[in-house]
Amino acid sequence: MHKVQLNPVGWMSQLSQSEMKSVTASHHPERYQLFRRCCLAVLNSGAETDDMHKLMSDNENFQIHLIRKERGVKIELENPPSQAFVDGKLITGVHEHLFSVMRDLLYMEDKYPQGVCQLTTPEKSNSGTQLATGQCTDLVFDMLRHANAISTNEDLNTIVCWGGHSIRPHEYQYTKEVGYQLGLREFNICTGCGPGAMKGPMKGAAIGHAKQRVSNGRYIGITEPSIIAAEPPNAIVNELIIMPDIEKRLEAFVRFAHGIIVFPGGAGTAEELLYILGVLLQAENHQQKIPLVLTGPQESESYFIELDSFIKATLGFKATQLYTIIIDDPKAVGQFFAKQHQDVKQARRNIGDSYGYNWSLQIPSAMQHPFVPSHENMAGLDLHLEQPIGDLAATLRCAFSGIVAGNIKAEAVQDIAQKGPYQLNGEPKLMNLLDKLLQAFVAQGRMKLPGTQYEPCYIIAQTHNE
Amino acid sequence: MHKVQLNPVGWMSQLSQSEMKSVTASHHPERYQLFRRCCLAVLNSGAETDDMHKLMSDNENFQIHLIRKERGVKIELENPPSQAFVDGKLITGVHEHLFSVMRDLLYMEDKYPQGVCQLTTPEKSNSGTQLATGQCTDLVFDMLRHANAISTNEDLNTIVCWGGHSIRPHEYQYTKEVGYQLGLREFNICTGCGPGAMKGPMKGAAIGHAKQRVSNGRYIGITEPSIIAAEPPNAIVNELIIMPDIEKRLEAFVRFAHGIIVFPGGAGTAEELLYILGVLLQAENHQQKIPLVLTGPQESESYFIELDSFIKATLGFKATQLYTIIIDDPKAVGQFFAKQHQDVKQARRNIGDSYGYNWSLQIPSAMQHPFVPSHENMAGLDLHLEQPIGDLAATLRCAFSGIVAGNIKAEAVQDIAQKGPYQLNGEPKLMNLLDKLLQAFVAQGRMKLPGTQYEPCYIIAQTHNE
Amino acid sequence: MHKVQLNPVGWMSQLSQSEMKSVTASHHPERYQLFRRCCLAVLNSGAETDDMHKLMSDNENFQIHLIRKERGVKIELENPPSQAFVDGKLITGVHEHLFSVMRDLLYMEDKYPQGVCQLTTPEKSNSGTQLATGQCTDLVFDMLRHANAISTNEDLNTIVCWGGHSIRPHEYQYTKEVGYQLGLREFNICTGCGPGAMKGPMKGAAIGHAKQRVSNGRYIGITEPSIIAAEPPNAIVNELIIMPDIEKRLEAFVRFAHGIIVFPGGAGTAEELLYILGVLLQAENHQQKIPLVLTGPQESESYFIELDSFIKATLGFKATQLYTIIIDDPKAVGQFFAKQHQDVKQARRNIGDSYGYNWSLQIPSAMQHPFVPSHENMAGLDLHLEQPIGDLAATLRCAFSGIVAGNIKAEAVQDIAQKGPYQLNGEPKLMNLLDKLLQAFVAQGRMKLPGTQYEPCYIIAQTHNE
Amino acid sequence: MHKVQLNPVGWMSQLSQSEMKSVTASHHPERYQLFRRCCLAVLNSGAETDDMHKLMSDNENFQIHLIRKERGVKIELENPPSQAFVDGKLITGVHEHLFSVMRDLLYMEDKYPQGVCQLTTPEKSNSGTQLATGQCTDLVFDMLRHANAISTNEDLNTIVCWGGHSIRPHEYQYTKEVGYQLGLREFNICTGCGPGAMKGPMKGAAIGHAKQRVSNGRYIGITEPSIIAAEPPNAIVNELIIMPDIEKRLEAFVRFAHGIIVFPGGAGTAEELLYILGVLLQAENHQQKIPLVLTGPQESESYFIELDSFIKATLGFKATQLYTIIIDDPKAVGQFFAKQHQDVKQARRNIGDSYGYNWSLQIPSAMQHPFVPSHENMAGLDLHLEQPIGDLAATLRCAFSGIVAGNIKAEAVQDIAQKGPYQLNGEPKLMNLLDKLLQAFVAQGRMKLPGTQYEPCYIIAQTHNE
Helix, strand or coil, X not given: CCEEEECCCHHHHCCCHHHXXXXXXXXXXXXXXXXXHHHHHHHCCCCCCCCHHHHHHHCCCCEEEEEEECCEEEEEEECCCHHHEECCEECHHHHHHHHHHHHHHHHHHXXXXXXXXXXXXXXXXXXXXXCCHHHHHHHHHHHHHHCCCCCCCCCCCEEEEECCCCCCHHHHHXXXXXXXXXXXXXXXXXXXXXXXHHCHHHHHHHHHHHHCCCCCCCEEEEECHHHHCCCCCCCCCCEEEECCCHHHHHHHHHHHCCEEEECXXXXXXXXXXXXXXXXXXXXXXXXXXXXXXXXXXXXXXXXXXXXXXXXHHXXXXXXXXXXXEEECCHXXXXXXXXXXXXXXXXXXXXXXXXXXXXXXXXCCHHHHCCCCCCHHHHHCCCECCCCCHHHHHHHHHHHHHHHHHHHHCHHHHHHHHHHCCEEEEECHXXXXXXXXXXXXXXXXXXXXXXXXXXXXXXEEECCCCC | CCXXXXXXXXXXXXXXXXXXXXXXXXXXXXXXXHHHHHHHHHHCCCCCCCXXXXXXXXXXXXXXXXXXXCCEEEEEEECCCHHHEECCEECHHHHHHHHHHHHHHHHHHHHCCCCCHHHCCHHHHCCCXXXXXXXXXXXXXXXXXXXXXXXXXXXXXXXXXXXXXXXXXXXXXXXXXHHHHHHHCCCEEEECCCCHHHCHHHHHHHHHHHHCCCCCCCEEEEECHHHHCCCCCCCCCCEEEECCCHHHHHHHHHHHCCEEEECXXXXXXXXXXXXXXXXXXXXXXXXXXXXXXXXXXHHHHHHHHHHHHHHHHHCCHHHHCCCEEEECCHHHHHHHHHHHHHHHHHHHHHHCCCCCCCCCCCCCHHHHCCCCCCHHHHHCCCECCCCCXXXXXXXXXXXXXXXXXXXXXXXXXXXXXXXXXXXXXXXHXXXXXXXXXXHHHHHCCCCCCCCCCCCCCEEEECCCCC | CCEEEECCCHHHHCCCHHHHHHHHCCXXXXXXXXXXXXXXXXXXXXXXXXXXXXXXXXXXXXXXXXXXXXXXXXXXXXXXXXXXXXXXXXXXXHHHHHHHXXXXXXXXXXXXXXXXXXXXXXXXXCCCCCCCHHHHHHHHHHHHHHCCCCCCCCCCCEEEEECCXXXXXXXXXXXXXXXXHHHXXXXXXXXXXXXXXXXXXXXXXXXXXXXXXXXXXXXXXXXXXXXXXXXXXXXXXXXXXXXXXXXXXXXXXXXXXXXXXXXXXXXXXXXXXXXHHHHHCCHHHCCXXXXXXXXXXXXXXXXXXXXXXXXXXXXXXXXXXXXXXXXXXXXXXXXXXXXXXXXXXXXXXXXXXXXXXXXXXXXXXXXXXXXXXXXXXHHCCCECCCCCHHHHHHHHHHHHHHHHHHHHCHHHHHHHHHXXXXXXXXXXXXXXXXXXXXXXXXXXXXXXXXXXCCCCCEEEECCCCC | CCEEEECCCHHHHCCCHHHHHHHHCCCCHHHHHHHXXXXXXXXXXXXXXXXXXXXXXXXXXXXXXEEEECCEEEEEEECCCHHHEECCEECHHHHHHHHHHHHHHHHHHHHCCCCCHHHCCHHHHCCCCCCCHHHHHHHXXXXXXXXCCCCCCCCCCEEEEECCCCCCHHHHHHHHHHHHHHHHCCCEEEECCCCHHHCHHHHHHHHHHHHCCCCCCCEEEEECHHHHCCCCCCCCCCEEEECCCHHHHHHHHHHHCCEEEECCCCHHHHHHHHHHHXXXXXXXXXXXXXXXXXXXXXXXXXXXXXXXXXXXXXXCHHHHCCCEEEECCHHHHHHHHHHHHHHHHHHHHHHCCCCCCCCCCCCCHHHHCCCCCCXXXXXXXXXXXXXXXXXXHHHHHHXXXXXXXXXXXXXXXXXXXXXXXEEEEECHHHHHHHHHHHHHHHHCCCCCCCCCCCCCCEEEECCCCC
């Protein structure tokens, strides 16, 4: 049996006796499994797989322990996967990622027990006590601050990049080129930290930063426990942050961003785009300035045409005004954000808001509350066009969120294996639009990493309302 | 009316919306007065006075406000004393001290409401809920960690210096020379941050550090709300920490120290010496290694002879073995600590304890609980020799603590003005010893800053037990 | 006409009045052309071409001026190629490279006028005054020190990588993987700073460094004026150093290296390998420890077999003992150097030599003197096997050096265009070996960048000695 | 015999083999004595004596050697004075000072042999080859740049302080208070690095810097070989620079200064004041802005009245317009320079001059050439009032310079012991003025450190021109 002990870094290196006791106390088994799964994902950094089951079964003997020593807490790894080691020594970046996972999981458990109950017991979370709107926003801020991410986000140069983890080679290459153009203009990159469109911009930016002698370039990965295993942080991420759930992760993205890019992607990317549109469409946010670009290579043009028409048909023309589509021109993307930089700054000043965290952005409470993807919840989504745009965006966001879960999140996948695919019901017109978009995603191979046959986790049932 | 607004530094520059609300909410008047008093003391930095009443009456119009702006909390000073300003700009060190005061007062109020209840309502604190022993130690650690003091205390080079705030010029000069010898040997200085023996070692060490090109020398001042006004932080302090009360301040000193020096002083110094002796005399602490030196110039020799005999007569010969007396030899003091350095390190290793905070030192619960100096409590002290040494040291510590309060702490001084001096009762032999020592302090002018006539705040009543 | 003025960085930002005068004085035209050519190469960073003529003719209108301002010297670029600019601003790395070129050219002209006479008047240099052996070594040291490269070379972690600028994609990929394994082990990379095998290891190491959080990774490019245009510094180079000529560049490599890798390459790579073998075969160098690895992917195995037999047949078995061939195993290459690290350190200690510059390595005077590739000099090379191994290695080195010049150096290319290819004469056995090797290089496309038909710049004339 | 070996720091830690050879080669005995004397002065740091003879005779057995090791040059001290050591280890600051002495002496010997010939053979220097005006200015710049002093002098906050090494306690206290006010305003201090008025401002500024959290405060001492022994660098100096002679030291002061203070002093201070007035009175310098303050405590008022009348009577009213006299108001001095700061910056901008070195200031060639104090040269001074003001200032400067030498410089003192005092001849009116001023200096004890009886080194012979 192979064992490795790791010295704590950062916050974990200075715990009080009572904190150590609480950290090393025997947690209930579900929490341990969550923790183990996240650590395994981190140790698996760089592996090109989104098949968590394989990852878990390949590493059945892997265990992780917290050991309380007089001078601090150590992490002990038992039978860790070898790929994170160089000549027997854990790669420093992975070492840091492990302690980032611990930092965030322990901190949220300790400080926000009510905010993270769904981490291990999803079925109860919708009915449990929930955080109020302001509390959510404070929690997201607190998690980012605790990870030391706020103080260095003052230059208004953080571009959040969204896009698929499973994209084609020429699309991946394109994300690198966009990242390179951003790096040349000294922007930092924040993504969901996985492969594909979450890795490419960071790689490109790293080269751009090197050319511009930017030595403190930031490659921020914001993830959440249920997705980290399927999208392990890539090698370049130098700040890893774990948010409690997908909704807080989305809130972190948009409050942290000084600009957002949407690359080609699948259901997850659609979820993200619907989220930011849902937010920006709120009347209270008309003063906000968050430049939003949809971009991809020439070959992906049809993807954006399809997405654009879906949005026009569902959320209306006004929604399409909130973004700019740039096809096959990485340099133009870089220049776009460079030109908007002053306006973003001015908007924050006008509102009197912080540069590091967009407090004044109003996010409807419905978009902050966790949506738990279950057969019941999915079937219950109120999918019809005759409702306020914001509500519609929020509801569609939930639909896509459920599909992402059904595709790659462990528990949802298991659930579907037992009970069959989710059923989505709604107004036929809307259901047709949705069906068309999803089928395009499937056809384009955007639902799963290549090499696997996609088995839809949902059924579009159009018979609703008749 | 003169107003100045200050930008937040450190922890205060990154508050969440809810924290800002809580910080700027209208506190009850007593808390505001405490806060105002502490800030006034800091702004009075460098003034040579321990007369808080004069300080307060000279600055009747001084007010302090927390202003909530969208981008952070600002401090607004109304009619601040001019001496802390250079050409209209607040001295950076004082600016930092102000925010250290805020950082610590707000943090302790927020996190340890039960541990700091006596801050504003002393009469109730003895009966209130109290922290358990481990909790006290954790609180002290937490306060130091929150002030970023722990992580840089790992070199085992922190020497805590105790001694009077009112000492004679040649004694003050001597403390500077000792500080210089410590600085030359790259030790850092930690004191109670006031004038006299709390300032001299820092000034001397600063010169020693400059000669040795130590650019990160630490001059740490640990104080508490009720004493800061009488002993405002001097100019050299570059880390100011406010502990909730005298007992936690004493615990901070001894857990933080890698060596301790006692210079000539009055009742406060005696309190400190009795505290560390009371701790080191505990059987559980026989493995501990905290070098302890009593030192002063030739002319102060009699002071140490007196103190030494008092300790021998009360705590016994064993107690006198715990310290080394060095008369008129600053270099020997420096060399003493340099030689002990390895042993201190080895002792921490043997015990498996941290270098930055002495967790394993056992402090009896009686010495951790706040002693509130009131006429009743002072009269009730169990002053007789036939009790365990540790208990006796603790009781004597309380007696001296009360006298310090009666001399310089605002509320106690007021109390005495109304009800007359404290009465100390006890076994005649002990009372005689005590009387002799205190009269020597008075005769040597160690009870108050010079220029004022000392009016004893206590009466030794020897008629006890007969 | 487009003009850009650049502020000086580094050494150039602090010139005395007399230095400024000398720097900005009108140089004779040849020197200006040299300077202009080097700057154009740097501005061309990243372009994948070794066709200097095209580069020059594409930028006929490019001019460069030094402007003397009261507060320092500025560089003014007239009609610079646009690719080095981002939104009108010169890329910081290229800006630095420009001033590195100036720093080194001006410094060598000023301090070593006799050592660099061949820079502009090659035909005279062989007959000119030459530096003595010790002076060469001092000059090389002085140039490196002036570039601030010595002080940070103390960790014994600099691996010099040699190999072709024109290699196949899978070979390029392989050099990246080796670089990655070196970066993971915290080695720095030093190459000749061009494309191909000079760029790949740096790119790979950059990723490895990022994973290990090495923020001060060094990507050192050492070049010389006559080759920089054909092999412009790639984007990753963060320390660019211009040596006066090829021989001093080679000396810089071997005295600076703590390990050397030879990737597949052409005539230039053969020259480099013969150089280090020629040096290490000297009896005085038997105590030296410079690990030397020849490595490439599986598909390049035949290349190394060929090279290995050439060396065995010419320099003998002993020479082949000086290197280790590793085929298709990047990790093994990394581990090889990691294991040798202690021995390299010990060898320096045994000899009492510096870690940053290998003073004690003996380099025969013949290998330090510039070999000027002319038709006469090439024809005059003493190519036969019956001579001391060291001399043979030196002579062969000259032959390959001439071929490199004939392939890509501007003046030699022009010369050959006028007078026809160089003639190489010698002992038939040796000439056959040489012919075979060179034909293999041609067949493998290692002589020029792809897309161009290779026109040999030499003729093997075997009729020598008959 | 006690020996200590020191590792090189800074420039000396990276010498080439040929430089090491030259550094360690046996110099002729006079140079060795010069070097030994300077090192002894540095090792004597903090001692309060200006009696070099005593210093030398107390340390007859002290020797210093340069030892060439493969990895660098070491300094070996034989029988060094013990006061520079702490527990057997040389104080880091003194260690640095020793290598500053070596750095400057070796560099000037090597690069400017003609400029420093008088270092060891004063009798020849007036007739030797001399540097041209521009060359002097370049040399001064080069020495400062080589000491890394230029790049950090860009903030226009360097105040040069002149004044006596032998001043009264209240004057010394006053210089500290002025330094404190300068430090509070974040000015750096540059002096001649000895005791008295050269130490006080640094000590005061150090406290001011500490209060303002200025961690990179500069305490620059500029001295020269013949004076360093009498005025050894004090403990606070963190940049020590040795200029070749008094004239280059004066030029360094005025080109480096962003403001100048003259404290009470003796002949040396008068020399310095006459120097800057002589320079500023040049017509070419009317655009220059160098704020100049004469200041001292109340008790020294008469000193400045005397100096002021001497200047008015000799150089005229216009000269008195160039300075501001501030009596007994340290804060006003600080505020004066703070207010002028913008004007100084604007003046440099208008002229287009560097912030770090005042190139455009015109210094007459006569003031740049070394004046060698000999009986002949002193007697030959052209002391009469009817000459251009600039010439008169220069001549008077020489007279005072000679008196300083006769007071404390080793060779001049010896000379006078043999040949009797210098004779000063000139116009009676001027000689009376001079006599009156010098007698006031003697009466005020400003010519030598206290405890010694002053024996004048000069005779005022008024019979000139009759």
